Amino acid sequence: xxxxxxxxxxxxxxxxxGLEFRQGHIxxxxxxxxxxLLFKLAKFPSDKSAQLVITCEHGPRxxxxxxxxxxxxxxxxxxxxxxxxxxxxxxxxxxx
Numbered sequence: 001x002x003x004x005x006x007x008x009x010x011x012x013x014x015x016x017x018g019l020e021f022r023q024g025h026i027x028x029x030x031x032x033x034x035x036x037l038l039f040k041l042a043k044f045p046s047d048k049s050a051q052l053v054i055t056c057e058h059g060p061r062x063x064x065x066x067x068x069x070x071x072x073x074x075x076x077x078x079x080x081x082x083x084x085x086x087x088x089x090x091x092x093x094x095x096x
Contacts, residue, residue, distance in 0.1 A: 004028065010051035013037075013044060015065040016084065020057060024094030026080075026087060034061045037068050048073045055080035055087070 003009045004027060012029040014021055021031045032042035034056070045052065052069065054077055056062040062079050069077055080087070088094070 010053050011045050012080070013052055013054045013065065014084070015054060015056045015061045020084075022096065024088070024096050025084075026055065027093055027095040029055075029095070032065070034065045034068070037065050040072075044069070049076055050074075052077045053080050054078070055083050057084045059083050 009028065012026050013032045014025050014029040015032055015034040015037060016025075017033060018031070021029075025031070030043055030045075032044050036042035037044065052074060054062040054065050054069070056065070059079065062083060066077050066079060082090070
């Protein structure tokens with residue numbers, strides 16, 4: 001959140017379902033469901049050196065998405081600590 005507020009936020013990829021995403025996501029997050037990511041049907045940055053933070057609700061889908069992105073040549077990826085469950089529990093802002 002501090003990086004978002006400072007205007008230095010990396011791209012955030014939210015790989016949850018459309019319903020989950022519509023119920024609330026990190027401000028500015030890119031919706032890229034894991035299955036669509038696999039088939040390159042989701043939007044994601046074209047710069048393969050860009051820093052990407054990947055999140056889902058609890059972690060497994062984000063980890064899968066990180067592997068998919070690595071296969072596409074993305075090397076500067078990380079998982080959101082605590083994932084969306086942790087973001088919500090901390091009371092951080094959501095965009096709908």
